[in-house]
Amino acid sequence: MNKKKFEINRLISQGAKLRGAGSDTTSTPWGVASDNQNLIDLRVGMPDREKLPSLAFARHISDILESGDAKALEYEYGSGDPDLKSILSDPDYGFTDHSATPDQFAFYNGSSGCMEAFCATFVDKGDVVIVEGPSFPGTVRAILRSEGIIREVGSDSDGASIAEIEEVYLDCAANGRTLKAIYTIPDFHNPLGRTMSLSRRKLISDFCQEREVIVLEDTTYSSLYFDSPPPSSIYSISSGVGVLQMGTFSKTIATGLRLGWLHGAASFISALHKTRSDLGNVPFIQNAVSQFILSGEYDDHIVEMRSLYAAKCRNLCSSLNEYCSDYIDYQIPSGGFYLWLKILGVNATDLVEKAWESGLVFPDGNLFFQDPVKNENSIRLAFSGTPKDKLLEVGPILRRSFEKILD
Template sequence: MNKKKFEISHLISQGAKLRGAGSDKVSTPWGVGSDNSNLIDLRVGMPDRENLPSLAFAKHISDILESGDVKALEYEYGSGDADLKAILSDPDYGFTDHSAIPDQFAFYNGSSGCMEAFCATFVDKDDVVIVEGPSFPGTVRAILRSEGFIREVGSDLEGASIGEIEEIYLDCVANDRTLKAIYTIPDFHNPLGRTMSLPRRKEIADFCQEREILVLEDTTYSSLYFDSPPPSSIYSISSGIGVLQMGTFSKTIATGLRLGWLHGTAKLIAALHKTRSDLGNVPFIQNAVSRFILSGEYDEHIVEMRSLYGVKCQNLCRSLDENCAEYIDYQIPGGGFYLWLKILGVSATDLVEKAWEGGLAFPDGNLFFQDPVKNENSIRLAFSGTPQDRLLEVGPILRRSFEKILD
């Protein structure tokens, strides 16, 4: 017998439903296309396309495949490339600001894979996880899949609010809830662009250590400073106690590499290995990345990218200041990919729509909050992947969009 209709709503897991599975609602704007070939797309934080190190990687990958080393094409069972782990553990290469042991690193499928592994290993149903509001929405999705309970804290110029963290902790104690972890992006935050101060890092490190609350420190943008590197990491301040550090090559090299890592004490890494079911990350990509770094090409590339992204940020800020100063409020970041703009006088949602009509795309700030009510009428502009000259067009388009709404 052939059924003409097969309902799946009752088959979808609760964790998947919390992430929107089974719903017709569009959950993300990142893949929305446009018929406008001249669109200025500031939706996604991508490395500069014209400066992807394609030729260098082609050579390193070719060398690996021609070497006859079959291990590069086999499962690595979570052990990871020895050379790459040694590189990450050595502070001279700039991936950590402290001495570490190679076996304190585990590789995953980009930062999203790291987040999934963290949640699978440490987050139980109804565990409370604190995130900054706003924060990267992919983080929220991973926590929801594990049926964790998200609590958002606001940020000031110093970083995540320690006062709000304390309030949530006391509320958890009073209601017999487990505050399991705090997720933070302390360096060139996505989407805020801010960098957490050293005193705030110490406050959070001390608070969490005393109460045995995990800290997941996302260092995705830490290497992408324009002039000065960020303060000491929370991991370094805590000597690694109770902290997992997350990193990725997606923003510094290329998103398609899908190579990220978690760094922690031996006990934390051992726990992560126990929950693996993917037989490891891609060995020949790990090997190619290690060769790219050891050759000195990575250092040259990252220095060039820091300068380029700094100029792009300056171009965007100049365009905004010259055309939209009375309509916006923002702080200039010291690195990373993003500008976070508070919109004055009109609805950010209306502005997104009008700008789209004018050939400019960017996300509404609501998308970066679990509770959209907390959004203060903001938008995010990702400048990293857009040509410099096109960034100068952003201000005029935005101004026309403001004027059309106010007319």
């Protein structure tokens, strides 16, 4: 039989092409893996490895499986663990600041899975979705799969620019396009580290309510404040109308749990259920997370993690201030995993390369923009996964990298 040659570029969908599938390049812009043991790796925002609650999870998972309840290992069809939905809906547990009912939650494969589900349910080809520029590309790029149009708006110290949001809205109206949603990360933004002010949240809420634009509020870092919680969520300011909140246990507990949730009006959640085709999440993981929270271990864990990340951020900032203050400009975040540095006097891309040669790796700010031209010579440093003391070495290495370029 004459076997046909399957031409990948003829087969893949337009949405997949828009996300880069089928292109010849296999390299990732985040840099190649290295076996250099002394590498200081500030590329990805990961929870501290030493503090992963492995033993607690081993205990809860084995209790659940040893109980012999078959449900723990069967399809759950997206129904969601009832205990976990009750926990998330009760503001006393701290996952929402607006009381809710359990039918207002749906679980997915991390908040990335939530974004995929959101796009599959709400974004049509040609719909416009506003995102902050810069933003987290991992979630933003899901919009392309639905052939939605991404429009970036800039931010000031209060958060996403209302003037630019209005501009996009007027442009959509003039061109017969639908502005479907605004995707925002109001708390301890990735990559900016900033927190949106209460007044900006109110303006965004009013703007979107008036024009029936959905707010997709990513709360990935909201519980990871250093001293005090962030302002009220856009969800609670809008009394839950027209807002979907995305949450995840990835940064607060462990990325490998792959457990995130969408929280919104029951009608939104019901629409999301109808587009679901993955037969649900992993039941024993959802249940183990419930047990971890109900036992009080989560509370102890999150309190410890907040002060650990605050200490890491302090070490990184003091090292940078001591060695690099002439070369950088930045704002200290009040939570989360990231420092966003404006680089002065040298090209940020050159700095990424020079620091890499000295064993310090971090991404160029360009990677967080859909339109890299908008990057004002910035870099992102993720401090969460690196040992506290190692972060003190960042300033001297970075200074040497600046000096080598300027030499």
